[in-house]
Amino acid sequence: MSAPMIELAKVSKSFGANQVLRDVDLAVQRSEVVCLIGPSGSGKSTLLRCVNFLEPYDSGDLRIDGRLIGYEDVAEGTRRPMAARTLREMRREIGMVFQNFNLWPHMTALSNVAEPLRRVRKLASREAADRAMAMLTRVGLAAKADAYPSRLSGGQQQRVAIARALAMQPRLMLFDEPTSALDPELVGEVLEVMKSLAAEGMTMLVVTHEMGFAAHVASRIAFIDEGRIIADGPPRRVFHESPEPRVRQFLQTYQDRNSF
Amino acid sequence: MSLDQFWHYAPSLLSGFGVTILCWAVGSTLGLILGFAIALLRRLEIPPLNGLLRAFIELFRGTPFLVQLFLIYAGGPSIGLRLSATAAGILGLGLYASAYFAEIFRAGFAAVPAGQIEAAASVGMTPFHTMLRVTLPGALIAAVPAIVNMLIILTKETVVLSIITVPELMYQVQTMAAETFTAFDAIFAMAVFYWLLIEAVSRLGSQVETRVTAFLAHEARA
Numbered sequence: 001m002s003a004p005m006i007e008l009a010k011v012s013k014s015f016g017a018n019q020v021l022r023d024v025d026l027a028v029q030r031s032e033v034v035c036l037i038g039p040s041g042s043g044k045s046t047l048l049r050c051v052n053f054l055e056p057y058d059s060g061d062l063r064i065d066g067r068l069i070g071y072e073d074v075a076e077g078t079r080r081p082m083a084a085r086t087l088r089e090m091r092r093e094i095g096m097v098f099q100n101f102n103l104w105p106h107m108t109a110l111s112n113v114a115e116p117l118r119r120v121r122k123l124a125s126r127e128a129a130d131r132a133m134a135m136l137t138r139v140g141l142a143a144k145a146d147a148y149p150s151r152l153s154g155g156q157q158q159r160v161a162i163a164r165a166l167a168m169q170p171r172l173m174l175f176d177e178p179t180s181a182l183d184p185e186l187v188g189e190v191l192e193v194m195k196s197l198a199a200e201g202m203t204m205l206v207v208t209h210e211m212g213f214a215a216h217v218a219s220r221i222a223f224i225d226e227g228r229i230i231a232d233g234p235p236r237r238v239f240h241e242s243p244e245p246r247v248r249q250f251l252q253t254y255q256d257r258n259s260f
Numbered sequence: 261m262s263l264d265q266f267w268h269y270a271p272s273l274l275s276g277f278g279v280t281i282l283c284w285a286v287g288s289t290l291g292l293i294l295g296f297a298i299a300l301l302r303r304l305e306i307p308p309l310n311g312l313l314r315a316f317i318e319l320f321r322g323t324p325f326l327v328q329l330f331l332i333y334a335g336g337p338s339i340g341l342r343l344s345a346t347a348a349g350i351l352g353l354g355l356y357a358s359a360y361f362a363e364i365f366r367a368g369f370a371a372v373p374a375g376q377i378e379a380a381a382s383v384g385m386t387p388f389h390t391m392l393r394v395t396l397p398g399a400l401i402a403a404v405p406a407i408v409n410m411l412i413i414l415t416k417e418t419v420v421l422s423i424i425t426v427p428e429l430m431y432q433v434q435t436m437a438a439e440t441f442t443a444f445d446a447i448f449a450m451a452v453f454y455w456l457l458i459e460a461v462s463r464l465g466s467q468v469e470t471r472v473t474a475f476l477a478h479e480a481r482a
Contacts, residue, residue, distance in 0.1 A: 030419075054381060056381060081335070084387075089385040090384075091383065092384035093382065094382070096379075096382040100375055102376055102379035103376075104380075104393075104394055105398070106375075106397045106398065106401060116383035116384070120383055161379075164379075164383070167384055168384075180480075
């Protein structure tokens with residue numbers, strides 16, 4: 001059996017005296033969609049950001065397709081930070097979508113998507129533009145190719161950001177609360193794009209507060225609380241059958257807030 | 261002052277205007293280049309170098325421009341720096357401006373949201389390309405209003421160069437005023453010249469500003 005696409009073994013991370021991840025174990029298989037849910041401050045985003053080493057973890061092993069990210073083993077029990085170049089090569093294969101889109105404001109939608117293709121994949125500008133256009137078409141924004149991000153709605157900006165990540169043809173995608181900064185009526189268009197990605201078999205790790213999306217699209221839900229994964233399983237099991245009081249309490253609060 | 265008298269001085273006034281523009285343009289360019297270099301070097305965060313650069317900035321921001329000019333022009337020869345009045349004036353203006361521009365560029369770099377740099381890192385962009393394509397454009401765009409403002413201030417600071425006998429506009433006007441005993445007319449003529457110059461600079465500046473910030477307008481449309 002091949003290695004999981006993402007595998008965390010005893011991953012820990014502290015900010016100063018504050019331990020945000022405590023011996024986290026998690027595996028995401030090829031083509032799985034795993035949603036990370038949990039209260040704010042529980043460590044979900046930190047966990048996600050450790051996967052492409054935007055946030056360095058302190059200890060444990062985090063492997064992408066079997067390969068340790070961020071560190072190189074030098075001898076038994078000792079490791080050193082991975083060479084920057086190697087880390088960049090690994091990151092090319094990991095698409096990331098941020099809560100605040102993080103588009104480059106001085107570039108058009110098309111240039112935002114084409115830029116990494118030109119600088120990182122070293123495509124000729126014509127080729128990069130063609131592929132970028134194809135990606136924008138895919139997220140339904142071909143008509144906005146020449147628009148600057150400030151002229152796009154939040155939902156459109158996030159779709160451009162997804163296109164930018166997808167254009168690199170990553171092996172997996174990370175989503176860090178992709179709809180949390182959006183007006184409610186714009187959430188749907190972003191979730192639609194994510195659903196279609198999931199349907200095509202993209203491996204996805206998603207930090208989200210969209211319980212509907214998690215329930216319907218995720219293969220598994222991992223519930224994280226105080227830096228520990230306290231429930232991990234198919235949505236039905238986590239949402240309805242979890243014996244964990246913290247999980248039940250969280251879901252109850254969520255339901256109360258969303259009923260009117 | 262009669263019109264005849266004025267025509268008599270017109271060539272020297274025009275040449276003074278020319279010298280003013282020359283000093284401003286060269287001094288500002290020098291200040292921009294030097295200031296940018298300082299801001300870039302400070303980003304490397306090399307401890308002793310950083311201390312030196314900060315001391316440089318503090319020195320030139322913390323002392324009057326007039327004093328700096330005197331030190332360069334009068335004190336320069338004692339360290340082997342023998343310059344004409346105009347060269348000393350341009351160098352002084354450039355050094356003075358660079359301290360301010362360095363801070364303007366530093367603020368520009370700080371204004372680029374960390375997320376934009378993270379986005380570049382997440383697709384595997386090199387630090388060099390990230391600087392060139394993401395950080396630098398963002399920093400420059402953020403700095404444009406402050407740069408334009410500083411250029412306008414520098415236009416007016418050129419007046420100070422007259423004190424070390426740079427034959428710029430102020431110097432010519434003072435000469436005319438002294439020789440014709442017509443202070444008001446002379447100063448009035450000078451005010452018109454400076455007003456024209458500053459008007460031109462600020463118009464150009466606001467055009468540049470409108471251009472670079474047009475697509476950064478914050479009201480996003482749905």
